[in-house]
Every structure is written in C-alpha cells, then in structure tokens.
Amino acid sequence: MDQIITDEQRMVRDTARKLSDEVIAPVAARIDHDDVFPRDIYLAMAELGLFGVALPEDAGGAGMDAVTACIVMEEIARGSGAVGNAFAIPVEAALFLNHHGSEQHKKLIPGILDGSVISATAVTEPDHGSDVASMRTIARREGDEFVITGSKAWVTFGQVADVIMVFAKTDPDDGHKGISCILVETDRAGVHRGKSEELLGMHGLAECMIAFDNVRVPVGNLIGPENGAxxxxxxxxxxxxxxxxxxxxxxxxxxxxxxxxxxxxxxxxxxxxxxxxxxxxxxxxxxxxxxxxxxxxxxxxxxxxxxxxxxxxxxxxxxxxxxxxxxxxxxxxxxxxxxxxxxxxxxxxxxxxxxxxxxxxxxxxxxxxxxxxxxxxxxx
The missing domain is CATH 1.20.140.10 (Butyryl-CoA Dehydrogenase, subunit A, domain 3)
Structure with a gap:
C-alpha cells in the first residue's frame, strides 16, 4: 500500500507501527492474562493523538480521514486485537459527538482525545442484540429530565467509563422510530455496573452489564433529535x-x-x-x-x-x-x-x-x- 497512501498517512502509520511493535506487542500477553483495562497503553495512544486521527482540526482532531483511521487500526491490532478494539471506542465517540452532539456534548471531546474521559456506548441488551428496534430500556420524560430504566449487555469499557451514550426507547410504541441517545454520567444515582465478563478472548476491555434503575438525567443530555437515534x-x-x-x-x-x-x-x-x-x-x-x-x-x-x-x-x-x-x-x-x-x-x-x-x-x-x-x- 506504500505506493498509494500519502506521505502524511505513511508518517502516521509508522508512528502507530512503532507504538504497536515497541509498546503494545510486548505487553499483549500480560493484558490477555490479567484481563485488566490497560490504562497506560490507552493513555500512550492518546498522547500520540491517535484518537483524533479522523476528527476535523476545528473539533480538536488531526484533520485526517477514515482511510488513515483504518491504517492506524490495522497497525495497533497487529500488536493486540484487544488494544485495537480499545482504540476504536474513543475514535468513534469523538466523531459521534462532533456530528450529533450539542455544544455542551462537544465539551467532552478534548477529554476523550487525551484519555482523561473514558466513554462507552450501550445499545445491546440481554435479550436484544441484532434486533436493535426491540430494545426494552426506557427513557421516560418527567419535566426537564429523562428517567432511564433497563439493562444493557456487553458494554465495552463499562467498568471504567466516565460517560455512557445510552440508546433507549423514548417512545416505546413506535419501534425503531422511538429510540433516542442519551448521555449518562456513570456517577449518577441508579447506575449499577455488573461484574466484568469472562470472555473467550479480547481481554482487558472492562466489559460488563450495566443496569439503569430510574436514573435521572437532564433533558439537555439528549444527543441528536428525540426519537432519531x-x-x-x-x-x-x-x-x-x-x-x-x-x-x-x-x-x-x-x-x-x-x-x-x-x-x-x-x-x-x-x-x-x-x-x-x-x-x-x-x-x-x-x-x-x-x-x-x-x-x-x-x-x-x-x-x-x-x-x-x-x-x-x-x-x-x-x-x-x-x-x-x-x-x-x-x-x-x-x-x-x-x-x-x-x-x-x-x-x-x-x-x-x-x-x-x-x-x-x-x-x-x-x-x-x-x-x-x-x-x-x-x-x-
């Protein structure tokens, strides 16, 4: 691929490859064995600016593109598939908030990029995976708040996340047209994290079930249009x-x-x-x-x-x-x-x-x- 990528993409690839070969690969077996979130490796990726590789410069990113993000992911995953998985989450979160979030939500982006704010996304439920439209987590409107009730499964970074983008039904009778995305800070009352899942592979991702027991969040935590998620x-x-x-x-x-x-x-x-x-x-x-x-x-x-x-x-x-x-x-x-x-x-x-x-x-x-x-x- 050297012949068809740009000099800038080649430079970023080489940076990611060096990190993968010299930092990630030597500890990949340890991450797999210990099954503990590798915060040091996560911060090393953030320090190199890799989480903002596809984010526009005016949003705080590197101003590159999806092709470059794919190149970086390939290099990181060569060293560890689990660390590659960890790389994808902040990259996608920053893009999602920049595209759909309000100015309030976008204030989280710098923290996501520098690794000080860890985000997670909660879509899948214990009984609903591919059938997203049938999710049962409810966010009912009470005045200027949403009250969220339900459970989400397989939440990557669930054990360590500071904020979770929760997909829930705001109109339970309207199928996929009644789903909204709501930002939930994990220190709110009613957020309960389950034990870390014991998985076949992809260890170290702090994956768990999250229960929401009448969790109250401001209406301003809605990301994008109501019922448009x-x-x-x-x-x-x-x-x-x-x-x-x-x-x-x-x-x-x-x-x-x-x-x-x-x-x-x-x-x-x-x-x-x-x-x-x-x-x-x-x-x-x-x-x-x-x-x-x-x-x-x-x-x-x-x-x-x-x-x-x-x-x-x-x-x-x-x-x-x-x-x-x-x-x-x-x-x-x-x-x-x-x-x-x-x-x-x-x-x-x-x-x-x-x-x-x-x-x-x-x-x-x-x-x-x-x-x-x-x-x-x-x-x-």
Missing part, C-alpha cells in the same frame, strides 16, 4: 464496521507474519516446513485474501471520506475481512502445529481474539442480509 446508530455502524474490519485485518497480518517466520524456522523431514507446497499454498492464500481485504476496506473508507453512502461497501468489507481472518488465523495456527495450541505463542491469542470480529458491530449473518438488500435494490 436509530438512524444515527445505523450511520455510526458503517464507520464502526470499517474499524472492526481493520482490526481483523491487523490480526490476520500478524498471524501470517508469525506463520511465515515459524515455517522458516521449523524443520521436519530434513528441511524447513516452508519448503513444503502444502504450507506455501496456505500462506499464498493468506497473502491474497489479506491484500483483497485491505483494498475492500480502503475503498469503503475512501467513499466514506467523500461523503458517499457506504452501507453496502462497509458490510462487504466487514463480512469478507472477518471471515477470511477467522480462516487464515486458524490456518496459521495449523502451521504452528501443537505449538500453536500453546499460550507461549501469539497465534493462540489471535485465534481467540479474532472470533469476536464475526459477531461485533453486526453479525456476519446481518452483513449478508444488508448486502443482499442493497444488491437487490441496485439490480431490481
């Missing part, structure tokens, strides 16, 4: 899918690099296993699909930067990249043989971490539905 969420999902695609891409790239290195070092039947055609074919397929995924992601990101709709392209990038990453990380583990099953090798962690990418930000079955509907409209 479903459309806001769907638009945000498009950018989020580019981030998740790039995260899976970074992990697949790391797996391929590890597989190649191991195949050169490992000797069987008197020669390095890289010299066997069976191994070469697996690595060739990795290289092919990783290159194709990178092009799909950057194409969708470029369209996003041009202000074009990308529901189709974001779904295609997310579906292809996360599916291929799952396959090729598994094949990279296979190349490692029994060693790949050991936590002494990074591939074991990559194998666990990448599985979430096919579920997160819309399952890959949902992506297929989106693609089919979009293509059906195009060629009807």
């Amino acid at each position: 479903f459309k806001m969420a769907m638009e945000n999902f498009n950018f989020s899918r580019l981030m998740m695609s790039s995260m899976a891409l970074g992990m697949a790239q790391a797996a391929m690099e590890d597989a190649i290195s191991y195949a050169h070092d490992r000797k069987q039947f008197g020669k390095p296993i890289f010299e066997f055609q069976a191994i070469q074919f697996m690595i060739a397929d990795m290289a092919k699909d990783i290159a194709a995924a990178r092009l799909l992601i950057h194409h969708a990101a470029k369209l996003y930067d041009l202000g074009q709709p990308i529901a189709l392209e974001a779904a295609q990038a997310k579906l292809f990249t996360t599916d291929m990453a799952q396959v090729h990380i598994s094949n990279a583990l296979q190349i490692h043989g029994g060693n790949g099953y050991s936590r002494e090798f990074r591939i074991e962690r990559l194998f666990r971490d990448v599985r979430l990418s096919q579920i997160y930000e819309g399952t890959n079955q949902i992506q297929r539905m989106i693609i089919a509907r979009q293509v059906g409209k195009m060629y009807a």
